[in-house]
């Protein structure tokens with residue numbers, strides 16, 4: 362059984378062919394790292410897998426949904442409900458507290474506000490942020506900010522979480538802690554992760570590493 366499957370994904374920018382036929386299958390509960398040189402197309406691929414961008418050709422199935430058959434409105438709903446993101450820079454909203462940032466995707470999905478707050482609180486506790494919930498992002502350390510971003514990614518119980526160089530902006534201690542957190546969440550929640558990384562230690566910890574080179578993926 363696969364959770365995510367791509368068939369011959371292609372993406373060009375003008376006459377630059379960045380993705381030349383990507384075939385990738387991900388099983389539930391896998392932690393897969395994607396590595397490759399700068400400019401190889403890692404972010405381009407992750408944006409497509411995360412449904413933030415559409416390919417020029419090819420198919421993507423996530424949890425039995427043929428996602429690019431959806432129109433933009435349906436796709437936005439699917440993304441909100443089924444996909445979580447962690448970016449290199451946390452992308453937290455600066456005027457909202459940690460708790461509010463975590464709640465937002467839940468509110469957008471139309472879930473009961475009390476239930477969203479309850480789950481956000483539990484997630485923040487699980488990520489050792491129980492004393493930082495009322496703080497603004499600017500009042501948190503880089504490592505804490507990324508843990509808030511992880512909680513936000515998990516609020517709607519996504520099928521899959523995509524992370525694009527999530528520890529790229531952290532010191533080595535915090536990077537290691539963040540990596541341990543991904544595996545803890547996989548073990549405790551069965552959460553599936555696809556992680557683009559430059560960090561060889563994280564890539565080595567993953568269940569599987571795939572390399573993108575010349576527009577193709579290699580195992």
Ligand SMILES: Nc1ncnc2c1ncn2[C@@H]1O[C@H](COP(=O)(O)OP(=O)(O)O)[C@@H](O)[C@H]1O
Pocket residue numbers: 374379397398399400401402403404405406
């Ligand atoms: N929006 C865009 N328009 C034109 N070229 C782009 C765009 N985004 C990325 N590229 C180019 O596509 C290639 C792959 O970029 P990217 O996916 O960001 O690589 P990586 O994340 O592996 O460093 C690079 O040559 C980059 O310059």
Ligand SMILES: [Mg+2]
Pocket residue numbers: 403404405
């Ligand atoms: Mg990139």
